[in-house]
Amino acid sequence: MISVTGPEAQSVIEANFTPICDTPYSQTAPRKIVYGIWTPTGEDLIVYRSCTDNFEIHCHGGTAASTAILKHLNSDRVQELTPLEFKTIxxxxxxxxxxxxxxxxxxxxxxxxxxxxxxxxxxxxxxxxxxxxxxxxxxxxxxxxxxxxxSDYGIHLTQPRSVVLCGRPNVGKSSLINAMVGYQRAIVHDAPGTTRDVVSQQTAFDGWPVELTDTAGLRTSANEIEAIGIQKAKAEIESADLKICVFDVAEPWSAEDEATCALVAPDILIHNKCDIISNSGTKGHNISTQSRPEGILTSAETGVGIDQLIERIGQTLIPKTPPxxxxxxxxxxxxxxxxxxxxxxxxxxxxxxxxxxxxxxxxxxxxxxxxx
Ligand SMILES: Nc1nc2c(ncn2[C@@H]2O[C@H](COP(=O)(O)OP(=O)(O)OP(=O)(O)O)[C@@H](O)[C@H]2O)c(=O)[nH]1
Ligand SMILES: [Mg+2]
Incomplete structure (x- = not known):
């Protein structure tokens, strides 16, 4: 749809538009939908006059017709404006x-x-x-x-906030992303080092736009490609609005976990695979959550704790809303x-x-x- 507005709009339209009915356009009443032909280009279209100086030219599908008409309209009498410039006026x-x-x-x-x-x-x-x-x-x-x-609140009404999931390999980061977005966005596999690249997905939590990012598992002994992925993961963690660090609750809390936690300095900490603890003994470990830092218990497998995690993300990103x-x-x-x-x-x-x-x-x- 092309809007034509201004004191000369009427004469520009009348000079170029021929209605299909016998009445000349100058004699048709305002607020009427009039079907006709844009004489110089031969396009079929509809013209609607919303008020004296304001006309809408409705072209048929695609952009070819509107582009042709705009090209023809552009002259010393008519200036093309972007939608923002038009609205500004x-x-x-x-x-x-x-x-x-x-x-x-x-x-x-x-x-x-x-x-x-x-x-x-x-x-x-x-x-x-x-x-x-x-x-x-x-x-x-x-x-x-x-x-x-x-201002930060205002900018993020249209720009999603970045939320990154990181942690050691195989702890269930990709599985958690999939559980949060509700479909298989990221590849999940029991081999550690599955995710190599940064994988992002836009979504919304509690009505707030969010970009969720999955990263390669953080570890030192890695092959060349994985090492590049880990570097990218670290850059992503640096720039994120919110950092979530995932740990495997079915494994004993280790020095590597402690080091990962110190490296990431997470806003939210997750102990995933809690379904394994509830089926206690599956892995033959004596599982204790007491020696671990406080965090949300989740299971990407059963969905336990996912709602709580989503709620916590929303509260941490937007701790208060304006009056x-x-x-x-x-x-x-x-x-x-x-x-x-x-x-x-x-x-x-x-x-x-x-x-x-x-x-x-x-x-x-x-x-x-x-x-x-
Ligand atoms: N029982 C159980 N298994 C899980 C859970 N979350 C993930 N897994 C399994 O753990 C393995 C690793 O899951 P991923 O989601 O690929 O782990 P990741 O952290 O993305 O691993 P990398 O990409 O290698 O860093 C897979 O076999 C998953 O099925 C969970 O909550 N419970
Ligand atoms: Mg992964």
Whole structure:
């Protein structure tokens, strides 16, 4: 669908569109779906006028028809805009950025939060503008600081948080990933060293987008390919938002386990294969969980502890949620702009009405030159 808007939209449409019915397009009523031909290219399409200066051209499937029409439309009278630029003109930059984020929301929970921000963020910016224009810079700064305090939360409404599972070989990392996502994403085998590469899967826990990553088992004696996998695993662990270290509860807690734990410094610790303890004696070990650091007991085999693990991941990643009326910057760009306003306000002279007005204009336009 191509939107054509602006004072010249009507004459552009009338010059190019011929309805199939006998009535010329200039005489058809608004809010009517009109079928016809785009005369210069011969495309069949539908034109809908939603208000005086705003038309929708609905092309048939694929992108060929819309590309041909856009190419023909581009002239000194018509300028092509990206969806974000188009929304910026009609809704303002702050709102258009939220619309863009909304189109990328992958869960109902994040979509609902972003929908609320469509109202909250512009409303809060207006209150801040009032403060700036009336000389209450300090009040504006504290409101801006409060909004910026939620920037990490806001960014992750569209960017999944990274959760990495690591541990020694054969402890059940891949099996746990499969149990959490609900299908056989990663290869599972009883031979230690099965996972060689970093394997990621996007999912959502409690409505929060998450990227789960499986890694090669950490050990020193390994062949060349496995060693590369282990290096990649360590890099992944370094950069993760949340580190989960998995141990095999059916094996006695060892010096290697202790070293792995120290290397990873996990946010969550898991003792997997607890089904073996409950069938006590399967491996002939005297199993004790008392000598181990505290962790969640799971079984990828039976599903025990998986819900608890998922819940813990959600709580650790998002320990607190904002109050319902809190405005949130939803992208790094928005945070940068808000921080810029804070810095300008902090350095503006106390009685500098002119400086304050220019800050207000800048904030209103979202840090861009005002649109013509
Ligand atoms: N009984 C039992 N067996 C499990 C459990 N989790 C995994 N296994 C078995 O343990 C073996 C290793 O599982 P993987 O998931 O491949 O282990 P991994 O940690 O990914 O191993 P690497 O990729 O080699 O590092 C397989 O035979 C699994 O079936 C569990 O909770 N209980
Ligand atoms: Mg594996």
């Amino acid at each position: 009609s809704q303002g930059l702050w709102k258009s950025e939220i619309f863009e984020a909304l189109s990328k929301a992958s869960t109902h929970r994040t979509a609902k939060i972003l929908l609320n921000q469509l109202k909250l963020l512009p409303e809060n910016i207006n209150t801040i503008l009032d403060d700036v224009e009336s000389g209450h810079s300090q009040a504006a700064i504290s409101k801006l600081e409060r909004i910026c305090g939620w 319902p009326d809190q405005a949130i910057p939803i992208s790094p760009k928005q945070t940068v702009r808000l921080r810029e306003v804070i810095s300008q306000l902090s350095t503006a002279p106390p009685n500098g009405a002119e400086e304050r007005n220019s800050i207000a204009t800048w904030l209103r336009s979202g840090g861009n030159e005002p649109q013509e």
